[in-house]
Amino acid sequence: MISTWTPPAPEGTPAEAELLVAFDRGRDLRLLVCPAWFDEANKLRRFTLEVIRRLDRAGLDCLLPDLPGCNESLAPLPNQTLESWRAAMTAAAQGLRATHVLAIRAGALVAPPALPGWHYAAQSGPKLLRGMIRARTIAAREAGLAESSESLMALGRAEGLTLGGWAISAAMFAALENAEPALAPGQSDLAQSALGGPGLWLRAEPDEDARQADRLAARIVQSLAGGPA
Amino acid sequence: MTVSHNLDGAALDLELKGLIADVLGLDPEQAQTFGPETGLFGHLPELDSMAVAGLLTEMEDRLGIVIEDDDVDGEMLETYGGLRAFAEAKLGAR
Structure with a gap:
């Protein structure tokens, strides 16, 4: 199996x-x-x-x-x-x-x-990212940190980003922004x-x-x- | 899944409670007993940040609204009443 x-x-x-x-x-x-x-x-x-x-x-x-x-x-x-x-x-x-x-x-x-x-x-890629970015900003706010979706998106495109424990490469991130x-x-x-x-x-x-x-x-x-x- | 109809108070109530039931895996009848003071984020251990993010994203789809970072605060997420008041304000502002 x-x-x-x-x-x-x-x-x-x-x-x-x-x-x-x-x-x-x-x-x-x-x-x-x-x-x-x-x-x-x-x-x-x-x-x-x-x-x-x-x-x-x-x-x-x-x-x-x-x-x-x-x-x-x-x-x-x-x-x-x-x-x-x-x-x-x-x-x-x-x-x-x-x-x-x-x-x-x-x-x-x-x-x-x-x-x-x-x-x-x-x-879609954008919806997937939106949900994961949102989870991260909510968790950050709970922890007393300020993270905005916009700055996280920019960071994801430039360097990649870990969202919900998943390390997403910059190339994957950028491709997902337009993936339908x-x-x-x-x-x-x-x-x-x-x-x-x-x-x-x-x-x-x-x-x-x-x-x-x-x-x-x-x-x-x-x-x-x-x-x- | 996107709906664009105008939701009055009772319909919004039904939609929101149904959504919370979907996220928490409750029977719809169980969610109908939610009142304004029923605690959500911070009260229900299963409602973590990932689940809340899913809830908000689904709210956007089902209610046809856009929820910005700055909209999301403790008050809005703490109780059912807070979430409902937020949804009403968003729908009214469309």
């Missing part, structure tokens, strides 16, 4: 394997799951796995790689850029022979455009409103919701059968 894949290595460095959770039974349909990012990844981890278990039972192989620098990955997060994550997800899609992609929240920013599939509750999820041919949006409940990334504590997982999996199965997503 735990397996490995290899993202492209930066020039002059050896390629390091990354881990993934795989429900791999050699079936024809192979779904690459691009996880949510940062804090949302924690909030949605169990939900993501619950959806994957349902899709496995429905007959899909499911492949959930770590974004390099996140989760179990040993790669340094400050070395990651939007482009390197895009390249990593494309390499995962090829190495794991994925036929479809399910991108979750900001995962939509790095979904391989060559694969048909779905963007679940896609999150784009549907490639064969990809469609699955909005939160289709799941009949509030998004679990909103929760203050990680939680799960079996009914939402049922619905998301069912929408994907229905879409694969030729119905609307």
Whole structure:
């Protein structure tokens, strides 16, 4: 169930394997799951796995790689850029022979455009940054420090910035300021409103919701059968 | 998710309480018992800065308002009444 894949290595460095959770039974349909990012990844981890278990039972192989620098990955997060994550997800899609992609929240920013599939509750780069910057200014204010969003944005662009414990490089930061999820041919949006409940990334504590997982999996199965997503 | 309708007092109340229920994982009925003095940030351990940031960002989306750094202070976040008064002022200023 735990397996490995290899993202492209930066020039002059050896390629390091990354881990993934795989429900791999050699079936024809192979779904690459691009996880949510940062804090949302924690909030949605169990939900993501619950959806994957349902899709496995429905007959899909499911492949959930770590974004390099996140989760179990040993790669340094400050070395990651939007482009390197895009390249990593494309390499995962090829190495794991994925036929479809399910991108979750900001995962939509790095979904391989060559694969048909779905963007679940896609999150834009500016909104992701806005939420994380806001969390930092609120925490700073609680600690009696004055930090403004504007100065933090400038610092992020110039030097990179640690937000909520995640060290975001200047290149990643600048790219996220203009990153909007784009549907490639064969990809469609699955909005939160289709799941009949509030998004679990909103929760203050990680939680799960079996009914939402049922619905998301069912929408994907229905879409694969030729119905609307 | 963005709504642009005009919210009167009762509708705003429903929207805000629903949002807090979504963040705290409460049943909507439970959140309906919130009163002006119900404590939020600093009273509920699960409502940390990350959760509050999510709450405010979602408020922007659902109410169609923009919340600036300077808007966010202890008073606004401390009680449900404070948050509601803030939302009313923001909606009135649109």
